[in-house]
Amino acid sequence: MASSLRGHAHTYGKNVDTDVIIPGKYCNLVDPVELGKHALEGLDPEYTARMKPGDIIVADSNFGCGSSREVAPIAIKGSGTSAVIAKSFARIFYRNALNIGLPIFESPEAVDGISAGDEIEVEPSTGVVRNITKGTQFQAAAFPPFMQALIDAGGLQPYVERRLAERAAT
Amino acid sequence: MGMTLTEKILARHAGLDRVEPGQIINAKVDLVLANELSAAVSIGVMRQIKGADRVFDPSKIALVEDHFVPAKDVQSAKIAKLMKDFAIDQKIEHFFDVGRGGIEHVVLPEEGLIAPGELIVGGDSHTCTYGALGAFATGMGSTDIAAAFILGEVWIKVPSTIKIVYDGQLGEMVSAKDIMLKTVGTLGIDGATYRAIEYHGTTVDALSITGRTTMANMAIEAGAKNGIFHADAKAIAYVQERTDRKFIVEASDADAVYERIVKIDVGNLEPQIACPHTPDNVHGVSDVTRDDIPLDQVFIGSCTNGYIEDLRVVAKILDGKKIASRLRVIINPGSQKVWMQAAQEGILTILASAGCIVNTPGCGACFGGHMGTLGDGERCLSTTNRNYVGRMGSPTAEVYLASPATCAASALTGIITDPRVMELAHA
Numbered sequence: 311m312a313s314s315l316r317g318h319a320h321t322y323g324k325n326v327d328t329d330v331i332i333p334g335k336y337c338n339l340v341d342p343v344e345l346g347k348h349a350l351e352g353l354d355p356e357y358t359a360r361m362k363p364g365d366i367i368v369a370d371s372n373f374g375c376g377s378s379r380e381v382a383p384i385a386i387k388g389s390g391t392s393a394v395i396a397k398s399f400a401r402i403f404y405r406n407a408l409n410i411g412l413p414i415f416e417s418p419e420a421v422d423g424i425s426a427g428d429e430i431e432v433e434p435s436t437g438v439v440r441n442i443t444k445g446t447q448f449q450a451a452a453f454p455p456f457m458q459a460l461i462d463a464g465g466l467q468p469y470v471e472r473r474l475a476e477r478a479a480t
Numbered sequence: 481m482g483m484t485l486t487e488k489i490l491a492r493h494a495g496l497d498r499v500e501p502g503q504i505i506n507a508k509v510d511l512v513l514a515n516e517l518s519a520a521v522s523i524g525v526m527r528q529i530k531g532a533d534r535v536f537d538p539s540k541i542a543l544v545e546d547h548f549v550p551a552k553d554v555q556s557a558k559i560a561k562l563m564k565d566f567a568i569d570q571k572i573e574h575f576f577d578v579g580r581g582g583i584e585h586v587v588l589p590e591e592g593l594i595a596p597g598e599l600i601v602g603g604d605s606h607t608c609t610y611g612a613l614g615a616f617a618t619g620m621g622s623t624d625i626a627a628a629f630i631l632g633e634v635w636i637k638v639p640s641t642i643k644i645v646y647d648g649q650l651g652e653m654v655s656a657k658d659i660m661l662k663t664v665g666t667l668g669i670d671g672a673t674y675r676a677i678e679y680h681g682t683t684v685d686a687l688s689i690t691g692r693t694t695m696a697n698m699a700i701e702a703g704a705k706n707g708i709f710h711a712d713a714k715a716i717a718y719v720q721e722r723t724d725r726k727f728i729v730e731a732s733d734a735d736a737v738y739e740r741i742v743k744i745d746v747g748n749l750e751p752q753i754a755c756p757h758t759p760d761n762v763h764g765v766s767d768v769t770r771d772d773i774p775l776d777q778v779f780i781g782s783c784t785n786g787y788i789e790d791l792r793v794v795a796k797i798l799d800g801k802k803i804a805s806r807l808r809v810i811i812n813p814g815s816q817k818v819w820m821q822a823a824q825e826g827i828l829t830i831l832a833s834a835g836c837i838v839n840t841p842g843c844g845a846c847f848g849g850h851m852g853t854l855g856d857g858e859r860c861l862s863t864t865n866r867n868y869v870g871r872m873g874s875p876t877a878e879v880y881l882a883s884p885a886t887c888a889a890s891a892l893t894g895i896i897t898d899p900r901v902m903e904l905a906h907a
Contacts, residue, residue: 325669325758329868330875334847337517338548338556340524352870372670375703376868377847378605380521380621400703401674402605406621456504456635467529470627474531 314433315392315413317364321426324370326353328377328403332385345381346388363390366432368424370396374403383407393432395439395450397421408457409466415439420448482733484641485708486676489616489730493599501640501739510598512628513542515584515843516549518603520559521622523566526629535570536632542574542593543567544584547843552850582815582841585609585697585783589689590817592722596711596729601628606783606865608704611696612689613719614711614729619700639676639705640739641732642667646681648747653899655793656691657785657863657883659683659744660698661752665762666744673703675739678732683746684709689718690787697784698865701759751898754881757869765886765898776858778803778891779872780884781812781839782846785863788813788821790884795827797888797902798834804894809836810852816841836891848873861890 330352332345339345350357350367367386373396374382383406386394393413407414413434420439424430428443437450453461463469483491487499494505514522526532535541543563548556560578567575574593581587585606588594596614600607603625610617620634628634646659677699684692692709699707709715711729719727751765780794791813803809811831813819819841822828828838839845845852846864854860854873860880862872867879880896889899 327866327868329847329866329871333870333875334849335853335873337847337849338520338553338559340520340559352868352875355875372673372703375669375673376605376866378518378603378607378619378621380518380623384521398670398673400670401705402619402621405624409621409623454504454637466623466627467525470532470630471530473631474529478531 314431315364315366316431317362317366317392319366319368319424319426319428319430320357320361321424322353322367322369325372325375326369327375328379328382331374331382332379337379337381339381342384342388345385346390349385349389349391358389361389361391364392366430367391367394368421369394370421371398373399375400378402380406380410383410383412387412395420395432408461411465415450417448417450420450423448481737482735484676484736484738485678485710485730485732486616486641486706487638489597489599490636490638499638501638503638505636505638506633507599507636508633509540509601509628511540511542511593511600512625513544513584513588513600513602513604513607514625515547515604516545516560516563517547518622518625519543519563519566522603522626522629523562525623525626529626529630532630535572535629538571539573540632541572541629542588543572544576544581544587545578546581546583548849549578549842550840579816582818583783583786583843586786586814586818589613589693590815592719595719595723595725595727596715597727601625601634605700606697608699608706609693609697609783611699611706611708612692613715614709616706616708618706637674639674641676641678642672643678643680643738643741645741645743646679646683646746648683648745650683650746650749651900653885654749654751655883655885656687656694658749658752659746660695661754661762661881662744662746662749664698664701664754664760665752666742667702669701669758669760670703672699675704677702677704677707679707679709685712688789689715690789693787694784701865751883751886751900753886753896754867756867756878756880759866759881765896768896769898771895773859774895775807775861775890777852777854777860778807778809778887779812779845779852779860779862779864780809780887781814782843782864783814784865785884786812786814786818786841788818790863791818791822791827793884794888795830797885797899798836798891799830801834801892803835803891807891807894809891810845811836811838812845813838813841845872847871861887861896863887
């Protein structure tokens, strides 16, 4: 997540749930690209046709509420979406996004300051969100230190490998 | 300063004397659950992790085939087989194939795999169901579950707790489902996000284990991390009938700190309906009983209301009658054991005679998978737990959530119907 993320904004309301992010009938798929073809299908069926790789989803509060399906963030990532900026995230989606490496940012100010189609740039290392179209800048909430360490390590997988190595050593 | 029940369970599993809300802990797990959808991804993740050939303890993992079963297509058969092969290879003791289990959240308590004070994580958001027995249980995604398979521990941010106190005696035909719909309507779908819900009060003390299960199941519908009841004599007896395993019964301290306390009087509560398209869009049935919203489907079952008690209520209402014309009614017993019990009690015959179809246990219809998917513009009254756009099929379909009694009464009329009115009509 070192380089910056850049694309046009697609804006949505609050409580975007996992059933509309990836409808249940696709939940037996495992390939991220196949899943990505159906990202947001229940909410915005034209999303995957309209979006360009790097584009950013911008949504109100409680993004990703509902089921624990990890294919929800996988589908968003698989579609080529580079990040999600929301006022807040539902807790299981939040964990899942960090675990699979979908960059997510919490910033109510940024969400209020972004219109559909605006060109947005996010710097993952600092959480700085720039609205290039409007010439404004926002600071996303910092992750708690434990989670930032997980992100820096490259997700949960390396963390598990480290825990296993620690156990083997003792 | 005292601790809540949730804090005590988490502290003990983290090997700590006390924990505070917001603290991040590593907690040992007593059981890790996955179904074929979450397991398919977890198994793939596990195979990528260096040095992770075996699960931490094959006796502490439960794998249940329940979402796309019996397999609806080749892809579903593929992931079902993937999980079955994994279960055999890893020597997983608690593997429930088709015909040997049912819906995960009905099966695990029924099989004695859940006990008070235990910590359970599952690759399904409704894992919070097990709080009915005084356990800490929460849903996670597949990568977290893969980590739990391997390490036998998970990282958890200790939630603050919302205490909800219910008082008042429930009226006829008003049930735990109505209480919980009222609760989700009161809190809102993000009202308990990152929080624990602790259920208290004379009303829930009087509820059966099934009723508490229905309530704990829907804690996630308010965004909660877990929903928990104190294990009383009823809960302890339920568990001891099913397992010899030792367990620890704890209680919140008198001076435990709650984020807030919500009081809900259910004495005059009427049957509740969650209208499209969120579970917190809750209204009393009298606001929703209208001829201009005819139903195409009634669905009764799921991990929320797929229990024998639920089916008994439905059979009592449908006994000797016929469901409304142009309506289809799908009944989904929650487990193989519930199905067999219903067969022995003659319930399946009553339901089939009324014109219902009785499906095999599974999650399919509830999440728009199969075995009851809604078409464009169709309207369904359902005992399930979610009614988001497209939840049960077409994005133009509408799902209303209600109790088994309300669903049964409505099955006879073809419109949303107050079960208390039905009761009077037959008195």
